[in-house]
Amino acid sequence: MNLAAAIILKNVEKHPVKSAIGFKKKDEAWKELSWKKFGEIVFKTANALKNAGIQENDKVAIYSDNSSEWMIFDLASMAVGAITVPVYATNNAEQAEYIFNDSSAKAVLVGNQEQYDICLELLQKEESQLKTIIVSKKSVWIKKEFNSFYLEDFIAKSSPKPEICKKEYDDTATLIYTSGTTGTPKGVMLTHGNFIRAFDSHFEFFKFKNFEEELSLAFLPLTHVFERSWSLLCLYGGARVYFLEDPKNIAKALEEVKPTMMCAVPRFFQKVYAGVLEKAEESSSVKKKIFDWALAIGWQTAELRRNEMPVPFGLKLKESVADMLVFSKIKEKMGGRLWFLPCGGASLSPEVTKFFDSVGIHVTVGYGLTETTATLTLFPLTHFEHGTSGKPLPGVEIRIGEGDEIQAKGSGIMKGYYNKPEETQKVFTEDGWFKTGDAGKFDDKGNLIITDRIKDLMKTSNGKYVAPQQIENLLTNNNFIQQIMLVAEGRQFVSALIVPNFEFLRDFMKKNTIPFTSWEEAVKDDKIIALYKEKIKELQVHLPEYEKVKKFTLMPAEFDINTGEITPTLKVKRNVVLKKYADIIEKMY
Template sequence: MNLAEAIIRKNVEKHPLKSAVGFKKKDSGWKELSWNKFGEIVYKTANALKSSGIVENDKVAIYADNSAEWMIFDLAVLSVGAITVPIYSTNNGEQTEFILTDSGSKMILVGNQSQYDACLEILQKQNTQLATIIVSKKAVWIKKEFSSVYLEDFIAKSSPKFDFTNKENDDTATLIYTSGTTGTPKGVMLSHGNFIKAFDAHFDYFQFRNFEEELSLAFLPLTHVFERSWSLLCLYGGARVYFLEDPKDIAKTLEEVKPTMMCAVPRFFQKIYAGVLEKAEEGSSLKKKIFSWALETGWQTAELRRNEKAIPFGLKIKETFADLLVFSKIKEKMGGRLWFLPCGGASLSPEVTRFFESIGIHVTVGYGLTETTATLTALPLTRFEHGSCGQPLPGVEIRIGEQNEIQAKGNGIMKGYYNKAEETEKVFTDDGWFKTGDAGRFDEYGNLFITDRIKDLMKTSNGKYIAPQQIENLLTNNNFIQQITLIAEGRQFVSALIVPNFEFLKEFLKKNGISFTNWEEIVSKKEIVDFYKVKVKELQSHLSDFEKVKKFTLMPAEFEIGSGEITPTLKVKRNVVLKKYADIIEKMY
């Protein structure tokens, strides 16, 4: 079945007047579209695509920030049997041109002026198959003579009635170009069946109750397989999805929208966790005692629920007071209604998941890749193991291969890399298992634990192996550390480049009467370096001596997407950083 049809038709028929999506209008707050209206706009867009010459299996790109238009256009492309090619909104012109050229995209939806300007330049070069630019916002200035049209005008004369193009399970639905921490981006081919079967597996695994009443906030980039799959899953199940255009507005938006579900990356949870602990530490001795008591109470009840055991009446009373005095205030900052938070993209420390479970929010840590349609494993709602990535979803098989590599088979495994037969062959074993490139292990209960990226494992000159992600994750749990890159390969000891959390560091400067000049000077000050030495020493106290960071350099600015130092999903491109800051690294040795 066509993925778009599986999402739209049943929901329009089942509850036409129920809200489907939400979006923010600049001057009038949040608005919603009913399933009837949402479906009508998708149909009109699909008909406009057909009228403009888009046919089955044509490639159509989306280069925009999150918005209702993004999702409408995606579903419209799928409806006509064409293939969606998402491009990160943070990509520059060169990166965008590469994807348009490699995919052979004929049309593109853009969201803002810089995205339009980049695509106009590409179109004028005539180096690609790009023929039309659709612009989602009237605020963008366009040159209509260069095949540019506003989305509103593009669909204005289209019919709201539409017949979906029939698709088989194995037919390609999308090409998602991997952000990749190394190498050239590759177009991952995911099929209609990959998505639909993955969605069914999630509902089978979690057995949600009243899913149609849930509200999800899409704040991670829809270009990434994680947010796109999750948002499509929510719509597939009849839940509402609100779209946040600027992720920097997440704090304010959580309080406005009050979502019940939302997928996020580890850094989101780490920042909240570290911020709460920091604030608790600053409180009076009485407030510290209340916080510790509440956390202990929450942990006791969370453990009983995790193991599906009854909670004694007395403990329930204590939990009520703990929530009233402490937890409700934390949860209100997150909108007050969140209970289910899928987390992916990197590992998350067990102390962080335990904290959220204690305050009544289930962080569903999962594991997967773009090549696996996101989720391979996930923590169930009960009987899960903190620190693990849970167990395989229905229809997923996992085995541990050579070098402890996680290998997978199942419904979500990609068809391959677009136009890259040799690259595709490299990531599959002779007997058809997909090689993830991640090292892992199963415990006796079947829970999967990720140890590290195989390519990231470092060997010191003393022959010791270092798994950098675990140590980096440990250190970034602290609110004063925003980003970190470990160095150890071929070295006699571990060192690191540390990017401070400048927001918290600025507060530290104020409290300690240190005048601010510029960050270059601040991160070189002895008292600041000494402060971080103490922090780093405390955080890694339980590590083996060979794993500990012995020297570090504080960086005066964050690693950035635009400079290629991090991916759009905030993963550090280790090779880029090591090369760019080679001189700084050498000074530490």
């Protein structure tokens, strides 16, 4: 079964006039396309690709920010039997060229001038397989003599007739290159069956009611397996998906679009959580008491619902008051209709999930990798356990292998790494289980608990093992900390490089009349260092002594994607940062 057919044909037939996708160009209002119109554009694009010489199993790249065109191009490529190769919009020329060359991509959709210029240079190289560049925006200046087309012109004369290449479940649908915190990116081969069976198991797991009425806002990069799988799942189930081109506009988009569902990464939830708590702390004593009371009431009702127990009438009344006075204001800032938020990419502390549950928004924590078509385990809608990664999806098997490594089997597991049989062999056991590289365990109720990345575990010179992710996660729950990287391997104590949240720090400086000259100077200021010492002391009070950060250095700028310090999914590349800031780290010891 072709994934594009499974999504488009079914929904065009079922509800042709219902809205399928939404998008916004610059300062215009949000617009929608019906399923019928969406299907026509997908098939016009598919037939145009065919006319341009794209054949079954050819690779077609997408090098662009999120947009409706991104999704149209993805489905169109799969419809003709081609294999989609997403490239992060933030990838530089060298990173993009590696993916184009490794995958032998023949055509590409680009979104902006810089991406076009990189592809144009690549197209002119003798060894390049790239033959056609398609540009989604007319604002990009192109050289038509080098087989460059605006998407609008590229599809203008093609037929909207649905001609779909027949595909088996085991046929490759996409190559997703891992952003990789270590080593060279590898092309993960995911099949049509990987996606379709993963979607079916999600619907079996959650048993959603009226899923076709849901509205999702796509703001994480579609290049990443999490947002792409979630957005495709929403479309597969007949829900609407709105595409946000610039994630910096998320706050405004939430209020405009008013989504009911949206996938997000831990940092999104941490920022909301820390922001609300910070505001409550700064309120008058009366408002603070009301906030604390509301949160306590919300927690009581959330716990009863989590365990599928009835909420007494009196408690329901109190919950209504709590919602009117406190929770509705928090929810309005997020559009007012969000109720279901899948969270992945890293662990999320139980304090945060409990907070959102108390407010009336269900954060569904999950665990998975690119190699597993995103999801292996998830919180169910009820009877989930805070502080875990939930239970395996139907059709997923998980076992704990040697060194506490999480190993998996199931219909979502990749075919392998493209052109890398030896790398593929390394990540599978002799009896066919996929080795995740993460350490974990099961609780007595069958919930998976991630303890850490096996490669990231640090051993201090005192012989104690430190799992950095959990501690970093705990510390970034505070609004004054934007990014953090722990150092402990072979050291006598734990230290950290901390990137402040400069927005909050600037406010603190104003309130405390600390003059600002530059961030290089600000992070050395005694009052600011004292502030962070106090914050860190409060946050890690419950940690065992050997896990506590004893010394830290405040960094004057964020870790950067362009310099390779973080991946496009905002994970710190430890080896790069350790090497780059070796002198600063040594000074702490």
